[in-house]
Amino acid sequence: MNITNITKRVMLATFNTSVWRARKFDTRATEEVEANHDAKDIGRFNKKLLTEGATSYKEVCAIANRARAYFDAHSLDYDQLGVRLLPTDIYMEVADRQRQFQDEFNAATAVFLCDYPRLKEEARSALNGLFDEADYPTPAELAKKFGMRLAVLPFPDASQFDIALPANVLDGLRADMDQRVLGAVKTANDDLVGRLFEAVQHFANRLYGATNVRLDVADKVRELSALLPKLNFSGDPALTRILEDTQQHLARYSGLDLRNSTDLRKQVAEKAMEIEAQMAAFMGGPPPSAMSEAPAPTSQLFEMLTA
Template identity: 35%
Template sequence: MKSENAMFAGLTLRVWTARKYDKRVSEEVAEIHNAPPSAGRYNKRLIDHPAYERVISALGDARVFHYKNTLASHLDGWRVLTTSNFEPYSDGIRKRKQKVSMLVSDLVEAWPEAIAEARARLNGMFSDGDYPDPRGLHERFGIEVSIIPLPNPGAFCPGLEGEAAEEAIANVREQEAKAVEAAMRDLWEKLYSPVSKMVERLSDPNAIFRDSLVENLREMVEILPRLNFTGDGRFDELVQRARSLSVHQPQALRDDKALRADVAAKAAEIAAQMAAFMGGSPSSETLMRKAA
């Protein structure tokens, strides 16, 4: 993996969980049940308001977007972001930051109502000290992305010489190989997963499926060409074949049994070919039997 083709991206989400451990209540519950204090912990749900839930949902959407638009790596907390997908990724993160900020502003506005609801719901368990100042809520929620370059063996530790330099470069190359392996496995899995699910659901003419079966594939075939950091022609060809399956409307697949069977068979062919390349997914015979 060349350093000019990709980078590492790390996503950090700031979240106020609106949960609070209450030692007093925990001890009271333990006493009522004649149990030791260590028997359990009572965590209060401080806020139960739609404005808060919308903020949490938006942060969750940012995490999903991050995972869809990056590839796995061998480093915890870091994923591979290709240069081809840098601008779409950055634009998507920027929009999600703006949305979270807007929703937090809505939460600030709804704060008196949310506190009044909590006071009534928690009753004797309510404590003003559990709640942050609403003026600081924007600091409690947020999206941050960190970018670092991939290691470049040719430009690593220029101050080292001899065996020390060789050892350092060998280590960098080993890490690079691990990064490539993890990213490539994830790249293929991102296509294999929605295609194989299409085989599973469409092969049975009576099986119920949601619109997301097609929508998920449709979304991935738009993203995946930008994630193919090695320029693997085999992968690009499979993406194009999968794209031809994603053009069908979900309702058409429900209404037209012949179309449904045809799409299932073509999806099975793609999945079987991918399984052969990936070496570890279901065999081509299994996939083809499902579509038969």
């Protein structure tokens, strides 16, 4: 694996959203509950500052959640909290989609801010004696609590690491950085394969011995088969082969194709289990989250193919 090529094909990325929580810890209400039950430190009373009918607020939160889910799906695990890997092959696609999310988020936030005075009065009535004016920020303060931002940084490159330290110390630091790069690539590739493993396993289980097949049975595998090659920034030959096999032998079939042919279902299910075994071998074993769903033949096939 050429580390220099790796550092040119992937970036570090963070995606942050901020939304007003619309909840508040109420000390007085907590003390009243404790007094009524003659108990201490039994819980905390957190009140909702908006009613269930605050649809404009819910829409802002929903867009933020969708944007986060999209970013997570189109990036890979990295060994640092809050940071993910974003391959350059997919950067433009992700950046364009996140700009769309940003526009949606800003528009929905503007609607909510206009609606805020009315929602506050609804909450005043609903909360009754629990309403406290101090819990509610001013419109100007509230506007500052909403935001969305995608940021990228270069991936660590030991060859570009040149600081004022003795040569032997600097060489040691560079060697350590190279090892961290290799570890990060493994983490990312295991994340990629782990996602596919779970989808293929679920796919095989739905086909194995099935007499009736849902039309959406192949959708997740087909979706990942289109996405994951864009995330394969390391170009690992074994990983590339797994992705190609999935595309050729599984993703090419629709749910309707599989529903209409018992022989095809059996053939595709068997191939899916072979690809499961390839993925398990790549990762050194099935991911823990997939163990509970694995059918008995899968482990036998894995042992046979990896013996």
